[in-house]
Amino acid sequence: MIDKRVATAADAVAGIRDGARLMISGFQEAGMPRALLDAVLDTGVRNLTIIAVGIGSVGSRIYALIEAGRVAKVISSSARGRGQALTPFEKLWTAGKIELELVPQGTLVERIRAGGAGFPAYYTPVGVGTKLAEGKETREFDGREYVMETALKADMTLLRADRADRWGNLRYLGTQANFGHAMTTAATVTVAEVREIAADGAIAPGDVHTSGIFVNRVIELADLR
Amino acid sequence: MSGLLTREQMAWRAAQDIPDGAYVNLGIGIPVLAANYIVEGREVCIHSENGIVGMGPTASEAEAGRDLVDASGNMVTLRIGAALFDSASSFVMITGGHLDMTLLGAFQVAANGDLANWDMMRPERGPLVGGAMDLAAGAKSVRVIMEHVTREGLPRLVETCGYPLTAKGVVERIYTNMAVIDVTPEGFVAREIAPGLGLEELAAKTGAPLIAAPDCGVLSPPALS
Numbered sequence: 001m002i003d004k005r006v007a008t009a010a011d012a013v014a015g016i017r018d019g020a021r022l023m024i025s026g027f028q029e030a031g032m033p034r035a036l037l038d039a040v041l042d043t044g045v046r047n048l049t050i051i052a053v054g055i056g057s058v059g060s061r062i063y064a065l066i067e068a069g070r071v072a073k074v075i076s077s078s079a080r081g082r083g084q085a086l087t088p089f090e091k092l093w094t095a096g097k098i099e100l101e102l103v104p105q106g107t108l109v110e111r112i113r114a115g116g117a118g119f120p121a122y123y124t125p126v127g128v129g130t131k132l133a134e135g136k137e138t139r140e141f142d143g144r145e146y147v148m149e150t151a152l153k154a155d156m157t158l159l160r161a162d163r164a165d166r167w168g169n170l171r172y173l174g175t176q177a178n179f180g181h182a183m184t185t186a187a188t189v190t191v192a193e194v195r196e197i198a199a200d201g202a203i204a205p206g207d208v209h210t211s212g213i214f215v216n217r218v219i220e221l222a223d224l225r
Numbered sequence: 226m227s228g229l230l231t232r233e234q235m236a237w238r239a240a241q242d243i244p245d246g247a248y249v250n251l252g253i254g255i256p257v258l259a260a261n262y263i264v265e266g267r268e269v270c271i272h273s274e275n276g277i278v279g280m281g282p283t284a285s286e287a288e289a290g291r292d293l294v295d296a297s298g299n300m301v302t303l304r305i306g307a308a309l310f311d312s313a314s315s316f317v318m319i320t321g322g323h324l325d326m327t328l329l330g331a332f333q334v335a336a337n338g339d340l341a342n343w344d345m346m347r348p349e350r351g352p353l354v355g356g357a358m359d360l361a362a363g364a365k366s367v368r369v370i371m372e373h374v375t376r377e378g379l380p381r382l383v384e385t386c387g388y389p390l391t392a393k394g395v396v397e398r399i400y401t402n403m404a405v406i407d408v409t410p411e412g413f414v415a416r417e418i419a420p421g422l423g424l425e426e427l428a429a430k431t432g433a434p435l436i437a438a439p440d441c442g443v444l445s446p447p448a449l450s
Contacts, residue, residue, distance in 0.1 A: 027275040027276075027294070027296070027312070028275070028294050028296075028297070028298030029291050029292070029294055029298055030275070030291070030292045030293070030294050031292075053312070054353075054355075056351070056353075077353070077354050077355050077356070078351075078353040078354070078355055079351030079352055079353065080350050080351040080352065080353040081350075081351070086349065086350070087351065089351055090349070090350060090351045093351055094348070094349050100351070100352065102352045102354055103354075104354050104355075104356070104357070104358040104359050105274065105312070105316070105354070105355050105356040105359060106274075106312075106315075106316030106319055106320055106356060106358075106359030106363075107358075107359070109312040109313045109315075109316055110313065110316060110320075112313075113313045124320065124362075125320065125362045125363070126320055126358050126359050126362045126363070127358050127362070128362070128392075128393065129390055129392070129393040130358065130389065130390045130391065130392070130393075131344075131389050131390075132354065132358065162292070172309075172311075173290070173292045173293075174289075174290055174292035174293030174294070174309065175273075175275050175276045175277060175292065175293055175294055175309060176292050177276055177309070177310065177311035177312075178275050178276055178311060178312045179311075179312050180311070181311035181312075181313065182311060182312065182313045209311075225291070
């Protein structure tokens with residue numbers, strides 16, 4: 001029998017190791033797996049690489065990991081805070097204590113998608129002629145210049161969805177899907193925290209947003225806003 | 226100088242050029258205000274890169290719920306006929322040329338259409354690129370709304386961008402608080418100029434050669450709150 005439900009947040013993130021590459025869903029408030037990120041903090045794991053659309057949203061649990069000194073590198077499209085005050089990331093980054101790979105947002109999600117789909121790299125018109133394409137291979141197709149971007153994969157993906165079933169099928173609410181759907185495909189272990197684990201058959205096949213084939217563990221957890 | 230446009234009037238003017246049936250993405254800042262001035266009788270679908278087509282106005286938590294947000298994290302409503310999807314699909318819409326238009330803010334636009342709008346060259350702040358490069362490379366029509374000059378009075382329309390580029394040769398039209406200006410093979414061409422402002426005065430505030438279109442008119446928006 002397939003049953004991907006786990007009992008505790010600690011079980012959900014079990015196996016994460018020092019030096020792990022961690023994909024984290026969430027665009028502003030929506031889809032951020034706050035309870036799972038707290039569980040990652042509790043493991044004491046260090047030297048993480050965080051892959052996320054942004055790390056600067058208010059109340060981000062990613063900052064808690066960064067402030068605790070657990071993060072060696074961030075791969076993201078946004079690493080700036082909103083207010084005048086410097087963020088925990090900015091303080092470490094300007095001191096040279098954390099690495100950043102800045103990636104255009106669509107390139108970031110497509111690199112993740114490529115990783116999940118088994119493609120090592122792809123060509124994109126995005127970023128051509130800018131400093132974010134410096135040093136990268138370029139190639140012309142039909143008279144237009146493109147830059148080669150390489151796939152991203154991870155050891156673990158953490159995301160929040162609205163509902164799951166024991167097979168790991170997921171449904172999202174509002175704009176929760178964002179980076180999470182692509183990230184489920186690109187990690188060795190994918191963990192979803194959800195508002196509700198539905199009874200068998202309660203999520204109709206046509207209503208599934210992310211197939212459980214991509215999901216390894218699901219857990220019902222309150223959303224820690 | 227009382228003829229200069231307000232932020233709302235700049236957004237109003239840009240909105241007049243959004244045709245019926247268009248799919249558009251509106252950048253953070255002044256561009257997003259254009260949603261308030263869509264010409265009556267036109268149906269326009271607003272795209273938000275975190276996974277919405279058919280976005281409506283911002284909303285309270287009771288109306289929208291905290292999991293339905295725009296790319297800035299504001300809770301939003303959906304129009305009838307809207308769709309929600311993940312970031313990979315959202316950027317397929319952007320880079321695949323499925324958006325009719327994007328309105329973006331900018332630091333500088335060059336006479337050849339080069340756009341600089343992401344790197345503010347403040348080394349103490351964490352870098353942020355977001356979806357700017359994707360939108361600039363992918364939308365069918367890339368248009369900019371920005372003040373004509375900086376706070377220090379320096380031109381934002383320039384011969385060559387001093388700020389790092391977002392994309393090369395992409396901007397078609399610029400809406401400023403002084404004029405509507407097209408980027409053409411002949412350089413900047415003024416289409417409309419704010420009342421009380423002459424071509425010579427406008428050209429003096431523009432950092433590259435400026436010519437007036439043969440039918441150059443007066444830029445006269447309504448009074449807006």
